[in-house]
Amino acid sequence: MKSIVSLLFILTFSLGFAQDKKETTKTQIVEASCGQCQFGMKSKSGCDLAVRMDGKSYFVEGTDINKHGDAHAEDGFCSAIRQAEVVGEVKDNKFVVSHFKLLPQKK
Incomplete structure (x- = not known):
């Protein structure tokens, strides 16, 4: 009985984790901005790089807003x-x- 409960717990945890992880191993074009x-993201203060994919915005880890020019330029x-x-x-x-x-940018 303990092994069945343990197995169910592991499967439930694994499925929940898989839904949170959206893997993209291919190159894609996205919107990028502050x-x-x-x-309009409010979970952090200041200015942070984010991308928008499929209508949903995500803060970016792995690069920084200041590595791509002056964030406050035109x-x-x-x-x-x-x-x-x-x-x-x-x-x-x-x-x-x-x-x-x-x-x-396209002109």
Whole structure:
């Protein structure tokens, strides 16, 4: 009986974890900007890089808002929503990036 309960617990935990993790091993184009200034995210203060995929916004781990130019410039993340090429996964409601390339703006 203990082994059945243990097995059910492990399966339930595993399924819950799998739903929280959205893995993307392929390159995709997403919207990138300041989560607070452009995407209206409130869970952090200040200015932090975020991406929006499938209508949902995630703060980014693995790169920083200041590594991609002046965030407060006219075309910076706090002033504009940009396109970025990314590879990564959603983990614990954050986008953990292994590749982030800001794309040139279309004129």
